[in-house]
Amino acid sequence: MFQLKTLIAALGFALAGSAFAAGADLASFHSKMGGCAVCHDTNTVTAAAVPDDERDLNAKCNTCHGGYKALAEKSKNLPFNPHASHLGNINCTSCHKAHEEPKLACNDCHSFDMKMPFASKTDKSAKATDARKAGEGSWDERIDEKALAAALAAPARETVDVVVIGAGSTGYNAAISAKRAGANVLLLEKHAFSGGNSMLAAGGYNAVGTKQQAKKGVHDTVESFIADTMKGGRGKNDPELVRILAEESAAGIEWLESLGANMDDLKRSGGAAHDRTHRPADGSSVGPHIIDVLRAAAEKEGVPARVNSRVVKINLDADHKIESVIVHGKHSGYYKLAAKAVVLATGGFGMNNEMVSFYRPTFKGMTSSNNVTSTGDGLRMALDIGASATDIDWVQAHPTVGKESRILISETVRGVGAVMVNVKGERFVNELTTRDRASDAILAQPERSAWLVFDSQLYKKAKMVRGYDHLGMLRKADTVEGLAKAMGADPKTLEKTLADYNAYRAAGKDEAFGRADMPLSIDKAPFYAVAVAPGIHHTMGGVAISTESEVLDIQSRPIPGLYAAGEVTGGVHGFNRLGGNAVADTVVFGRRAGEHAAKYALSK
CATH class of the missing domain: 1.10.1130.10 (Flavocytochrome C3; Chain A)
Structure with a gap:
Protein backbone atom coordinates (compact mmCIF):
# COMPACT_ATOMS: atom_id res chain seq x y z
CA MET A 1 0.00 0.00 0.00
CA CYS A 109 -11.76 1.51 -13.92
CA HIS A 110 -8.87 0.18 -11.84
CA SER A 111 -8.53 -0.86 -8.21
CA PHE A 112 -5.25 0.69 -7.14
CA ASP A 113 -4.68 0.34 -3.40
CA MET A 114 -3.74 3.95 -2.80
CA LYS A 115 -3.99 6.42 0.05
CA MET A 116 -4.28 9.94 -1.33
CA PRO A 117 -3.32 13.17 0.45
CA PHE A 118 -6.13 14.44 2.67
CA ALA A 119 -8.08 11.19 2.29
CA SER A 120 -9.58 9.48 5.33
CA LYS A 121 -9.28 6.02 3.79
CA THR A 122 -7.73 4.09 0.95
CA ASP A 123 -9.51 4.62 -2.37
CA LYS A 124 -9.96 1.29 -4.14
CA SER A 125 -13.33 1.81 -5.74
CA ALA A 126 -13.62 -0.09 -9.02
CA LYS A 127 -15.16 -3.57 -8.95
CA ALA A 128 -15.54 -6.19 -11.67
CA THR A 129 -19.31 -6.13 -11.26
CA ASP A 130 -19.61 -2.34 -11.27
CA ALA A 131 -22.32 -1.28 -13.73
CA ARG A 132 -23.46 2.18 -12.72
CA LYS A 133 -27.06 3.26 -13.21
CA ALA A 134 -27.91 6.82 -14.16
CA GLY A 135 -29.04 8.61 -11.03
CA GLU A 136 -26.43 7.10 -8.72
CA GLY A 137 -23.42 8.78 -7.24
CA SER A 138 -21.89 12.03 -8.41
CA TRP A 139 -23.40 15.47 -8.93
CA ASP A 140 -23.45 15.13 -12.70
CA GLU A 141 -25.85 12.16 -12.71
CA ARG A 142 -28.68 13.87 -10.85
CA ILE A 143 -31.23 16.32 -12.25
CA ASP A 144 -32.84 18.94 -10.02
CA GLU A 145 -36.26 19.32 -11.64
CA LYS A 146 -36.97 22.63 -9.87
CA ALA A 147 -33.67 24.14 -10.99
CA LEU A 148 -34.23 22.78 -14.49
CA ALA A 149 -37.64 24.48 -14.68
CA ALA A 150 -36.13 27.78 -13.55
CA ALA A 151 -33.42 27.56 -16.22
CA LEU A 152 -36.03 26.84 -18.88
CA ALA A 153 -37.97 29.97 -17.91
CA ALA A 154 -34.88 32.20 -17.80
CA PRO A 155 -33.19 33.90 -20.78
CA ALA A 156 -30.08 32.30 -22.26
CA ARG A 157 -26.80 33.16 -20.54
CA GLU A 158 -24.80 32.56 -23.72
CA THR A 159 -25.41 32.24 -27.45
CA VAL A 160 -23.28 30.30 -29.93
CA ASP A 161 -23.68 28.88 -33.42
CA VAL A 162 -22.91 25.25 -32.60
CA VAL A 163 -22.89 23.33 -29.33
CA VAL A 164 -21.03 20.02 -29.35
CA ILE A 165 -22.02 17.73 -26.48
CA GLY A 166 -19.35 15.26 -25.38
CA ALA A 167 -15.57 15.67 -25.61
CA GLY A 168 -14.34 12.30 -26.79
CA SER A 169 -12.81 11.79 -30.21
CA THR A 170 -16.16 12.37 -31.93
CA GLY A 171 -16.81 15.62 -30.10
CA TYR A 172 -13.33 17.01 -30.62
CA ASN A 173 -13.37 16.21 -34.32
CA ALA A 174 -16.81 17.78 -34.68
CA ALA A 175 -15.85 20.92 -32.75
CA ILE A 176 -12.61 21.48 -34.65
CA SER A 177 -14.35 20.91 -37.99
CA ALA A 178 -17.22 23.27 -37.13
CA LYS A 179 -14.76 25.92 -35.98
CA ARG A 180 -12.75 25.63 -39.19
CA ALA A 181 -16.01 25.97 -41.14
CA GLY A 182 -16.47 29.41 -39.59
CA ALA A 183 -18.90 28.70 -36.74
CA ASN A 184 -18.73 29.97 -33.17
CA VAL A 185 -18.44 26.67 -31.28
CA LEU A 186 -18.73 25.54 -27.68
CA LEU A 187 -17.62 22.03 -26.66
CA LEU A 188 -19.21 20.73 -23.45
CA GLU A 189 -18.15 17.70 -21.39
CA LYS A 190 -19.97 16.45 -18.30
CA HIS A 191 -16.94 14.70 -16.78
CA ALA A 192 -14.07 16.35 -14.90
CA PHE A 193 -11.82 15.68 -17.89
CA SER A 194 -12.25 15.03 -21.60
CA GLY A 195 -11.62 11.82 -23.50
CA GLY A 196 -14.73 9.70 -22.96
CA ASN A 197 -14.64 6.13 -24.21
CA SER A 198 -12.08 7.18 -26.82
CA MET A 199 -9.53 7.53 -24.01
CA LEU A 200 -9.86 3.77 -23.46
CA ALA A 201 -9.51 2.70 -27.11
CA ALA A 202 -6.48 0.45 -27.39
CA GLY A 203 -6.63 -1.15 -30.83
CA GLY A 204 -6.54 1.14 -33.83
CA TYR A 205 -8.31 2.90 -36.69
CA ASN A 206 -9.47 0.95 -39.76
CA ALA A 207 -8.78 2.72 -43.04
CA VAL A 208 -8.35 1.77 -46.67
CA GLY A 209 -6.22 3.42 -49.34
CA THR A 210 -3.62 4.93 -47.01
CA LYS A 211 0.05 5.53 -47.61
CA GLN A 212 0.77 3.09 -44.78
CA GLN A 213 -0.96 0.30 -46.70
CA ALA A 214 0.82 1.26 -49.89
CA LYS A 215 4.19 1.20 -48.12
CA LYS A 216 3.51 -2.28 -46.77
CA GLY A 217 2.17 -3.54 -50.10
CA VAL A 218 -1.35 -4.17 -48.81
CA HIS A 219 -3.79 -4.47 -51.72
CA ASP A 220 -7.00 -3.42 -49.98
CA THR A 221 -10.08 -1.83 -51.52
CA VAL A 222 -13.08 0.22 -50.44
CA GLU A 223 -15.32 -2.63 -51.53
CA SER A 224 -13.43 -5.09 -49.34
CA PHE A 225 -13.74 -2.73 -46.36
CA ILE A 226 -17.48 -2.46 -46.99
CA ALA A 227 -17.89 -6.22 -47.41
CA ASP A 228 -16.05 -6.97 -44.15
CA THR A 229 -18.04 -4.35 -42.23
CA MET A 230 -21.38 -5.55 -43.58
CA LYS A 231 -20.50 -9.18 -42.87
CA GLY A 232 -19.39 -8.28 -39.35
CA GLY A 233 -22.67 -6.41 -38.80
CA ARG A 234 -24.65 -9.42 -40.07
CA GLY A 235 -25.83 -7.36 -43.03
CA LYS A 236 -27.93 -5.09 -40.83
CA ASN A 237 -25.75 -1.99 -41.28
CA ASP A 238 -26.94 1.04 -43.24
CA PRO A 239 -25.07 0.53 -46.55
CA GLU A 240 -24.85 4.25 -47.29
CA LEU A 241 -23.24 5.01 -43.92
CA VAL A 242 -20.82 2.11 -44.30
CA ARG A 243 -19.74 3.39 -47.73
CA ILE A 244 -19.07 6.83 -46.27
CA LEU A 245 -17.01 5.24 -43.48
CA ALA A 246 -14.92 3.30 -46.00
CA GLU A 247 -14.51 6.01 -48.62
CA GLU A 248 -13.54 8.74 -46.12
CA SER A 249 -11.45 6.57 -43.78
CA ALA A 250 -8.10 7.42 -45.42
CA ALA A 251 -8.91 11.14 -45.35
CA GLY A 252 -9.54 10.75 -41.61
CA ILE A 253 -6.05 9.30 -41.13
CA GLU A 254 -4.57 12.23 -43.06
CA TRP A 255 -6.64 14.65 -40.95
CA LEU A 256 -5.28 13.19 -37.71
CA GLU A 257 -1.74 13.25 -39.06
CA SER A 258 -2.16 16.91 -40.03
CA LEU A 259 -3.02 17.61 -36.39
CA GLY A 260 0.09 15.79 -35.15
CA ALA A 261 -0.91 12.13 -34.77
CA ASN A 262 1.27 9.18 -35.73
CA MET A 263 -0.70 6.32 -37.30
CA ASP A 264 2.14 4.47 -39.01
CA ASP A 265 1.83 1.00 -37.49
CA LEU A 266 -0.41 -1.36 -39.44
CA LYS A 267 -2.02 -4.61 -38.35
CA ARG A 268 -5.13 -6.72 -38.90
CA SER A 269 -8.13 -6.85 -36.58
CA GLY A 270 -10.79 -9.52 -36.28
CA GLY A 271 -13.17 -9.80 -39.23
CA ALA A 272 -10.88 -7.95 -41.65
CA ALA A 273 -9.56 -9.48 -44.86
CA HIS A 274 -6.53 -7.18 -44.96
CA ASP A 275 -4.16 -5.26 -42.72
CA ARG A 276 -6.02 -1.97 -42.32
CA THR A 277 -5.89 -1.15 -38.60
CA HIS A 278 -3.67 1.91 -38.13
CA ARG A 279 -2.09 2.82 -34.81
CA PRO A 280 0.91 4.71 -33.36
CA ALA A 281 4.28 3.39 -34.49
CA ASP A 282 5.59 3.12 -30.93
CA GLY A 283 2.88 0.60 -30.00
CA SER A 284 0.96 3.01 -27.80
CA SER A 285 -2.78 2.65 -27.39
CA VAL A 286 -4.52 4.56 -30.16
CA GLY A 287 -7.18 6.28 -28.05
CA PRO A 288 -5.01 8.19 -25.58
CA HIS A 289 -2.69 9.22 -28.41
CA ILE A 290 -5.53 10.61 -30.52
CA ILE A 291 -7.12 12.39 -27.54
CA ASP A 292 -3.79 14.04 -26.66
CA VAL A 293 -3.51 15.27 -30.24
CA LEU A 294 -7.13 16.48 -30.39
CA ARG A 295 -6.91 18.26 -27.03
CA ALA A 296 -3.91 20.23 -28.24
CA ALA A 297 -5.53 20.97 -31.60
CA ALA A 298 -8.74 22.17 -29.92
CA GLU A 299 -6.77 24.52 -27.67
CA LYS A 300 -5.00 25.90 -30.72
CA GLU A 301 -8.28 26.31 -32.60
CA GLY A 302 -9.93 28.05 -29.66
CA VAL A 303 -12.46 25.31 -28.76
CA PRO A 304 -11.17 23.61 -25.59
CA ALA A 305 -13.61 21.40 -23.74
CA ARG A 306 -15.61 23.08 -20.99
CA VAL A 307 -15.57 20.22 -18.50
CA ASN A 308 -17.90 19.70 -15.52
CA SER A 309 -20.74 20.85 -17.79
CA ARG A 310 -23.48 18.29 -18.32
CA VAL A 311 -26.19 19.03 -20.89
CA VAL A 312 -29.48 17.73 -19.43
CA LYS A 313 -32.04 18.89 -22.01
CA ILE A 314 -32.31 19.90 -25.65
CA ASN A 315 -34.97 22.48 -26.49
CA LEU A 316 -36.83 22.98 -29.77
CA ASP A 317 -38.69 26.12 -30.85
CA ALA A 318 -42.30 26.28 -32.11
CA ASP A 319 -41.13 25.09 -35.54
CA HIS A 320 -39.39 22.06 -33.99
CA LYS A 321 -35.93 23.48 -34.73
CA ILE A 322 -33.02 23.57 -32.31
CA GLU A 323 -33.34 26.54 -29.99
CA SER A 324 -31.14 25.90 -26.94
CA VAL A 325 -29.84 23.42 -24.39
CA ILE A 326 -29.94 23.38 -20.61
CA VAL A 327 -26.55 22.85 -18.97
CA HIS A 328 -25.85 21.74 -15.42
CA GLY A 329 -22.53 23.31 -14.47
CA LYS A 330 -20.68 21.97 -11.45
CA HIS A 331 -20.36 25.45 -9.97
CA SER A 332 -22.69 27.61 -12.06
CA GLY A 333 -25.77 25.44 -11.64
CA TYR A 334 -28.47 25.12 -14.31
CA TYR A 335 -28.53 27.60 -17.18
CA LYS A 336 -29.80 27.99 -20.73
CA LEU A 337 -27.41 28.13 -23.66
CA ALA A 338 -28.84 29.29 -27.00
CA ALA A 339 -27.58 27.65 -30.19
CA LYS A 340 -28.58 27.25 -33.81
CA ALA A 341 -27.23 23.72 -34.05
CA VAL A 342 -26.32 20.90 -31.69
CA VAL A 343 -24.01 17.96 -32.30
CA LEU A 344 -24.59 14.91 -30.10
CA ALA A 345 -21.25 13.20 -29.44
CA THR A 346 -22.19 11.69 -26.11
CA GLY A 347 -21.29 8.05 -26.73
CA GLY A 348 -23.32 5.00 -25.82
CA PHE A 349 -24.91 3.54 -22.69
CA GLY A 350 -22.58 0.67 -21.83
CA MET A 351 -22.20 1.86 -18.22
CA ASN A 352 -25.93 2.29 -17.62
CA ASN A 353 -27.00 -1.08 -16.28
CA GLU A 354 -30.64 -0.02 -16.24
CA MET A 355 -30.64 0.75 -19.98
CA VAL A 356 -28.56 -2.32 -20.88
CA SER A 357 -30.93 -4.52 -18.89
CA PHE A 358 -33.94 -2.98 -20.63
CA TYR A 359 -32.65 -3.20 -24.19
CA ARG A 360 -30.53 -6.37 -23.80
CA PRO A 361 -31.82 -8.37 -20.81
CA THR A 362 -29.35 -11.24 -21.31
CA PHE A 363 -26.49 -8.83 -20.52
CA LYS A 364 -27.94 -7.70 -17.19
CA GLY A 365 -25.22 -7.36 -14.56
CA MET A 366 -22.36 -8.03 -17.02
CA THR A 367 -19.17 -6.10 -16.37
CA SER A 368 -18.37 -3.22 -18.73
CA SER A 369 -15.14 -1.93 -20.23
CA ASN A 370 -16.71 1.51 -20.79
CA ASN A 371 -15.87 4.86 -19.29
CA VAL A 372 -18.16 5.83 -16.40
CA THR A 373 -19.53 8.64 -18.59
CA SER A 374 -21.26 6.18 -20.96
CA THR A 375 -24.69 6.46 -19.39
CA GLY A 376 -26.85 7.20 -22.44
CA ASP A 377 -27.47 10.91 -21.80
CA GLY A 378 -27.48 11.92 -25.46
CA LEU A 379 -29.76 9.09 -26.51
CA ARG A 380 -32.24 9.94 -23.75
CA MET A 381 -32.31 13.64 -24.65
CA ALA A 382 -32.78 12.91 -28.35
CA LEU A 383 -35.62 10.45 -27.74
CA ASP A 384 -37.29 13.02 -25.48
CA ILE A 385 -37.66 15.41 -28.42
CA GLY A 386 -38.92 12.83 -30.89
CA ALA A 387 -35.78 11.30 -32.39
CA SER A 388 -35.91 7.85 -33.92
CA ALA A 389 -33.71 5.02 -32.69
CA THR A 390 -32.27 2.18 -34.73
CA ASP A 391 -30.67 -1.16 -33.71
CA ILE A 392 -31.03 -0.02 -30.11
CA ASP A 393 -31.19 -3.53 -28.66
CA TRP A 394 -27.84 -4.59 -30.11
CA VAL A 395 -25.13 -4.36 -27.47
CA GLN A 396 -21.68 -5.77 -28.14
CA ALA A 397 -19.76 -7.84 -25.63
CA HIS A 398 -16.02 -7.60 -26.15
CA PRO A 399 -14.55 -11.09 -25.80
CA THR A 400 -11.42 -10.09 -23.92
CA VAL A 401 -12.06 -7.94 -20.88
CA GLY A 402 -9.64 -8.81 -18.09
CA LYS A 403 -11.33 -11.41 -15.91
CA GLU A 404 -12.54 -9.91 -12.62
CA SER A 405 -11.66 -6.42 -13.83
CA ARG A 406 -12.97 -3.70 -16.13
CA ILE A 407 -9.77 -3.48 -18.17
CA LEU A 408 -10.09 -4.17 -21.87
CA ILE A 409 -7.43 -6.49 -23.27
CA SER A 410 -7.09 -5.04 -26.72
CA GLU A 411 -7.83 -6.96 -29.90
CA THR A 412 -4.29 -5.96 -30.82
CA VAL A 413 -2.95 -8.66 -28.51
CA ARG A 414 -4.64 -11.32 -30.64
CA GLY A 415 -3.95 -9.40 -33.83
CA VAL A 416 -0.19 -9.37 -33.35
CA GLY A 417 0.05 -13.03 -32.40
CA ALA A 418 -1.56 -14.27 -29.16
CA VAL A 419 -3.67 -17.43 -29.15
CA MET A 420 -6.76 -18.00 -27.04
CA VAL A 421 -7.20 -21.16 -25.00
CA ASN A 422 -9.78 -22.40 -22.50
CA VAL A 423 -9.04 -23.30 -18.88
CA LYS A 424 -7.79 -26.72 -20.01
CA GLY A 425 -5.24 -25.15 -22.38
CA GLU A 426 -7.06 -25.93 -25.65
CA ARG A 427 -7.67 -23.55 -28.53
CA PHE A 428 -11.37 -23.37 -29.35
CA VAL A 429 -11.89 -20.55 -31.86
CA ASN A 430 -10.23 -18.52 -34.62
CA GLU A 431 -8.73 -15.68 -32.59
CA LEU A 432 -9.44 -13.20 -35.39
CA THR A 433 -13.13 -13.96 -35.79
CA THR A 434 -15.68 -11.24 -35.08
CA ARG A 435 -16.26 -10.11 -31.52
CA ASP A 436 -19.73 -11.56 -31.21
CA ARG A 437 -18.60 -15.01 -32.31
CA ALA A 438 -15.51 -14.92 -30.11
CA SER A 439 -17.63 -13.87 -27.12
CA ASP A 440 -20.16 -16.64 -27.76
CA ALA A 441 -17.33 -19.17 -28.03
CA ILE A 442 -15.82 -18.11 -24.70
CA LEU A 443 -19.17 -18.23 -22.93
CA ALA A 444 -19.56 -21.83 -24.15
CA GLN A 445 -16.28 -22.87 -22.46
CA PRO A 446 -15.80 -24.20 -18.94
CA GLU A 447 -15.95 -21.32 -16.41
CA ARG A 448 -17.16 -19.04 -19.25
CA SER A 449 -13.67 -17.58 -19.53
CA ALA A 450 -10.40 -18.03 -21.43
CA TRP A 451 -6.69 -17.20 -21.49
CA LEU A 452 -4.66 -15.26 -24.05
CA VAL A 453 -1.22 -16.87 -24.37
CA PHE A 454 1.88 -15.34 -25.96
CA ASP A 455 5.65 -15.11 -25.53
CA SER A 456 8.46 -12.58 -25.18
CA GLN A 457 8.30 -11.61 -28.85
CA LEU A 458 4.82 -10.14 -28.48
CA TYR A 459 5.66 -8.71 -25.05
CA LYS A 460 8.47 -6.67 -26.60
CA LYS A 461 6.45 -5.65 -29.65
CA ALA A 462 3.19 -4.49 -28.03
CA LYS A 463 3.71 -1.66 -25.55
CA MET A 464 0.20 -2.03 -24.14
CA VAL A 465 0.99 -5.59 -23.01
CA ARG A 466 3.71 -4.23 -20.77
CA GLY A 467 1.04 -1.95 -19.36
CA TYR A 468 -1.10 -4.97 -18.46
CA ASP A 469 1.96 -6.44 -16.76
CA HIS A 470 2.37 -3.23 -14.77
CA LEU A 471 -1.23 -3.62 -13.64
CA GLY A 472 -0.47 -7.12 -12.36
CA MET A 473 -2.72 -8.88 -14.86
CA LEU A 474 -0.21 -11.27 -16.47
CA ARG A 475 0.93 -14.75 -15.49
CA LYS A 476 4.56 -15.46 -16.43
CA ALA A 477 6.84 -18.48 -16.60
CA ASP A 478 10.10 -19.53 -18.24
CA THR A 479 8.56 -22.70 -19.66
CA VAL A 480 5.21 -23.64 -21.18
CA GLU A 481 4.80 -26.21 -18.43
CA GLY A 482 5.35 -23.53 -15.80
CA LEU A 483 2.87 -21.21 -17.49
CA ALA A 484 0.26 -23.96 -17.62
CA LYS A 485 0.63 -24.52 -13.90
CA ALA A 486 0.30 -20.77 -13.25
CA MET A 487 -2.89 -20.79 -15.30
CA GLY A 488 -4.30 -23.91 -13.69
CA ALA A 489 -4.27 -25.64 -17.09
CA ASP A 490 -2.98 -29.08 -18.06
CA PRO A 491 0.73 -28.72 -19.03
CA LYS A 492 0.68 -31.43 -21.71
CA THR A 493 -2.46 -29.99 -23.28
CA LEU A 494 -1.02 -26.47 -23.46
CA GLU A 495 2.32 -27.75 -24.78
CA LYS A 496 0.53 -29.62 -27.59
CA THR A 497 -1.70 -26.61 -28.35
CA LEU A 498 1.28 -24.31 -28.81
CA ALA A 499 3.31 -26.89 -30.72
CA ASP A 500 0.42 -27.42 -33.12
CA TYR A 501 -0.05 -23.68 -33.57
CA ASN A 502 3.64 -23.12 -34.30
CA ALA A 503 3.53 -25.92 -36.86
CA TYR A 504 0.47 -24.40 -38.53
CA ARG A 505 2.24 -21.06 -38.67
CA ALA A 506 5.39 -22.60 -40.20
CA ALA A 507 3.25 -24.34 -42.82
CA GLY A 508 1.26 -21.18 -43.53
CA LYS A 509 -2.12 -22.75 -42.78
CA ASP A 510 -4.11 -23.03 -39.57
CA GLU A 511 -5.54 -26.55 -39.89
CA ALA A 512 -7.54 -26.24 -36.66
CA PHE A 513 -9.51 -23.00 -36.97
CA GLY A 514 -8.53 -21.32 -40.24
CA ARG A 515 -6.79 -18.30 -38.76
CA ALA A 516 -5.45 -16.42 -41.78
CA ASP A 517 -2.86 -14.20 -40.08
CA MET A 518 -0.30 -15.75 -37.70
CA PRO A 519 2.44 -13.10 -37.42
CA LEU A 520 4.39 -14.59 -34.49
CA SER A 521 5.38 -18.00 -33.22
CA ILE A 522 4.96 -18.76 -29.53
CA ASP A 523 8.25 -20.38 -28.61
CA LYS A 524 10.52 -17.73 -27.08
CA ALA A 525 10.67 -17.67 -23.28
CA PRO A 526 9.42 -16.21 -21.06
CA PHE A 527 5.80 -17.10 -21.73
CA TYR A 528 2.78 -15.05 -20.66
CA ALA A 529 -0.96 -15.42 -20.19
CA VAL A 530 -3.84 -13.14 -19.20
CA ALA A 531 -7.29 -14.31 -18.10
CA VAL A 532 -10.24 -12.85 -20.04
CA ALA A 533 -14.02 -12.98 -20.21
CA PRO A 534 -16.65 -11.12 -22.26
CA GLY A 535 -17.84 -7.70 -21.06
CA ILE A 536 -20.11 -4.95 -22.40
CA HIS A 537 -18.07 -2.89 -24.81
CA HIS A 538 -20.11 -1.06 -27.45
CA THR A 539 -23.73 -0.17 -28.05
CA MET A 540 -24.27 -0.48 -31.79
CA GLY A 541 -27.70 1.13 -31.78
CA GLY A 542 -28.62 4.73 -31.14
CA VAL A 543 -30.31 7.65 -32.83
CA ALA A 544 -31.00 7.28 -36.54
CA ILE A 545 -29.06 9.67 -38.77
CA SER A 546 -29.02 10.68 -42.43
CA THR A 547 -25.91 10.63 -44.58
CA GLU A 548 -25.52 14.30 -43.63
CA SER A 549 -25.38 13.29 -39.93
CA GLU A 550 -28.81 14.82 -39.28
CA VAL A 551 -30.79 13.18 -36.47
CA LEU A 552 -34.04 11.77 -37.83
CA ASP A 553 -37.42 11.89 -36.11
CA ILE A 554 -39.86 9.00 -35.85
CA GLN A 555 -41.10 9.77 -39.37
CA SER A 556 -37.51 9.67 -40.72
CA ARG A 557 -37.40 13.44 -41.23
CA PRO A 558 -34.38 15.47 -40.07
CA ILE A 559 -34.79 17.43 -36.85
CA PRO A 560 -33.53 20.84 -38.04
CA GLY A 561 -30.26 21.77 -36.39
CA LEU A 562 -29.66 18.45 -34.58
CA TYR A 563 -26.71 16.33 -35.67
CA ALA A 564 -25.04 13.26 -34.18
CA ALA A 565 -22.01 11.04 -34.68
CA GLY A 566 -20.16 8.22 -32.98
CA GLU A 567 -21.55 5.66 -30.57
CA VAL A 568 -24.70 7.68 -29.83
CA THR A 569 -25.86 6.81 -33.36
CA GLY A 570 -27.03 3.56 -34.93
CA GLY A 571 -26.71 2.15 -38.43
CA VAL A 572 -22.98 2.23 -39.06
CA HIS A 573 -22.10 -1.06 -37.38
CA GLY A 574 -25.28 -3.10 -37.72
CA PHE A 575 -25.62 -5.87 -35.16
CA ASN A 576 -21.89 -6.22 -34.46
CA ARG A 577 -18.94 -3.83 -34.72
CA LEU A 578 -15.54 -4.80 -36.07
CA GLY A 579 -12.51 -3.84 -34.02
CA GLY A 580 -10.93 -0.68 -35.47
CA ASN A 581 -14.16 0.65 -36.95
CA ALA A 582 -15.22 2.65 -33.86
CA VAL A 583 -12.24 5.01 -33.93
CA ALA A 584 -12.75 5.48 -37.67
CA ASP A 585 -16.43 6.22 -36.95
CA THR A 586 -15.53 8.95 -34.43
CA VAL A 587 -13.22 10.70 -36.88
CA VAL A 588 -15.12 10.29 -40.16
CA PHE A 589 -18.59 11.05 -38.83
CA GLY A 590 -17.39 13.47 -36.16
CA ARG A 591 -15.86 15.65 -38.86
CA ARG A 592 -18.94 15.37 -41.04
CA ALA A 593 -21.33 16.23 -38.21
CA GLY A 594 -19.30 19.31 -37.30
CA GLU A 595 -19.11 20.51 -40.89
CA HIS A 596 -22.83 20.02 -41.56
CA ALA A 597 -23.82 21.62 -38.25
CA ALA A 598 -21.70 24.67 -39.02
CA LYS A 599 -23.13 24.95 -42.52
CA TYR A 600 -26.67 24.80 -41.14
CA ALA A 601 -26.00 27.31 -38.34
CA LEU A 602 -24.30 29.82 -40.61
CA SER A 603 -27.20 29.68 -43.07
CA LYS A 604 -29.67 30.88 -40.41
Missing part, protein backbone atom coordinates in the same frame (compact mmCIF):
# COMPACT_ATOMS: atom_id res chain seq x y z
CA PHE A 2 1.15 3.54 -0.70
CA GLN A 3 2.13 5.44 2.42
CA LEU A 4 0.62 8.90 2.86
CA LYS A 5 3.92 10.61 3.65
CA THR A 6 5.61 9.00 0.65
CA LEU A 7 2.92 10.15 -1.75
CA ILE A 8 2.75 13.67 -0.32
CA ALA A 9 6.49 14.02 -0.67
CA ALA A 10 6.31 12.73 -4.23
CA LEU A 11 3.69 15.32 -5.09
CA GLY A 12 5.90 18.12 -3.84
CA PHE A 13 3.95 18.93 -0.69
CA ALA A 14 5.84 19.86 2.46
CA LEU A 15 4.91 18.05 5.63
CA ALA A 16 4.13 20.96 7.89
CA GLY A 17 3.13 20.12 11.45
CA SER A 18 -0.60 19.86 12.01
CA ALA A 19 -1.58 20.59 8.39
CA PHE A 20 -2.10 16.88 7.80
CA ALA A 21 -3.91 16.11 11.03
CA ALA A 22 -7.06 14.00 10.97
CA GLY A 23 -9.94 15.81 9.33
CA ALA A 24 -7.79 18.23 7.33
CA ASP A 25 -8.65 18.76 3.68
CA LEU A 26 -6.98 20.42 0.73
CA ALA A 27 -8.86 23.71 1.18
CA SER A 28 -8.01 23.89 4.90
CA PHE A 29 -4.36 23.25 4.15
CA HIS A 30 -4.20 26.04 1.60
CA SER A 31 -6.15 28.40 3.85
CA LYS A 32 -3.25 28.24 6.30
CA MET A 33 -1.02 29.51 3.50
CA GLY A 34 -2.98 32.67 2.78
CA GLY A 35 -6.69 32.02 2.57
CA CYS A 36 -8.95 31.41 -0.43
CA ALA A 37 -6.81 33.69 -2.60
CA VAL A 38 -4.13 30.99 -2.73
CA CYS A 39 -6.36 29.08 -5.15
CA HIS A 40 -9.02 31.61 -6.17
CA ASP A 41 -8.89 35.15 -7.51
CA THR A 42 -10.56 36.63 -4.43
CA ASN A 43 -11.01 35.94 -0.74
CA THR A 44 -14.77 36.33 -1.09
CA VAL A 45 -15.26 33.68 -3.74
CA THR A 46 -18.60 31.87 -3.96
CA ALA A 47 -19.21 28.48 -5.55
CA ALA A 48 -21.15 30.04 -8.43
CA ALA A 49 -18.21 32.33 -9.21
CA VAL A 50 -15.84 29.42 -9.87
CA PRO A 51 -15.69 28.61 -13.61
CA ASP A 52 -17.04 25.15 -14.29
CA ASP A 53 -13.97 24.15 -16.28
CA GLU A 54 -11.73 24.99 -13.27
CA ARG A 55 -8.95 26.01 -15.65
CA ASP A 56 -7.80 28.91 -13.44
CA LEU A 57 -7.71 26.66 -10.39
CA ASN A 58 -5.56 24.13 -12.21
CA ALA A 59 -3.25 26.82 -13.55
CA LYS A 60 -2.56 27.79 -9.93
CA CYS A 61 -1.87 24.15 -9.07
CA ASN A 62 0.72 24.09 -11.83
CA THR A 63 2.27 27.35 -10.63
CA CYS A 64 3.07 25.83 -7.25
CA HIS A 65 3.63 22.16 -8.05
CA GLY A 66 4.58 22.11 -11.72
CA GLY A 67 2.82 20.45 -14.63
CA TYR A 68 2.31 16.76 -15.25
CA LYS A 69 5.80 16.25 -16.59
CA ALA A 70 7.36 17.62 -13.42
CA LEU A 71 4.94 15.74 -11.17
CA ALA A 72 5.48 12.49 -13.05
CA GLU A 73 9.20 12.83 -12.47
CA LYS A 74 8.67 13.41 -8.74
CA SER A 75 6.42 10.37 -8.40
CA LYS A 76 8.26 8.05 -10.81
CA ASN A 77 9.57 5.73 -8.08
CA LEU A 78 6.15 4.90 -6.71
CA PRO A 79 4.72 1.47 -7.62
CA PHE A 80 2.00 3.31 -9.52
CA ASN A 81 2.74 6.73 -11.01
CA PRO A 82 -0.54 8.67 -10.91
CA HIS A 83 0.85 11.46 -13.10
CA ALA A 84 1.96 9.29 -16.02
CA SER A 85 -1.29 7.56 -16.98
CA HIS A 86 -3.08 7.22 -20.30
CA LEU A 87 -5.51 9.94 -19.14
CA GLY A 88 -2.89 12.55 -20.03
CA ASN A 89 -2.81 16.10 -18.70
CA ILE A 90 -6.20 16.16 -17.03
CA ASN A 91 -7.25 18.71 -14.43
CA CYS A 92 -5.60 18.30 -11.04
CA THR A 93 -9.07 18.81 -9.58
CA SER A 94 -10.21 15.60 -11.28
CA CYS A 95 -8.65 13.78 -8.32
CA HIS A 96 -7.69 16.40 -5.75
CA LYS A 97 -10.92 17.87 -4.40
CA ALA A 98 -10.57 21.02 -2.29
CA HIS A 99 -13.73 20.82 -0.22
CA GLU A 100 -14.51 17.10 -0.34
CA GLU A 101 -12.83 13.72 -0.13
CA PRO A 102 -10.25 13.23 -2.92
CA LYS A 103 -10.89 10.46 -5.42
CA LEU A 104 -8.39 8.78 -7.69
CA ALA A 105 -9.85 9.09 -11.21
CA CYS A 106 -7.94 5.96 -12.25
CA ASN A 107 -10.12 3.91 -9.91
CA ASP A 108 -13.16 4.50 -12.05
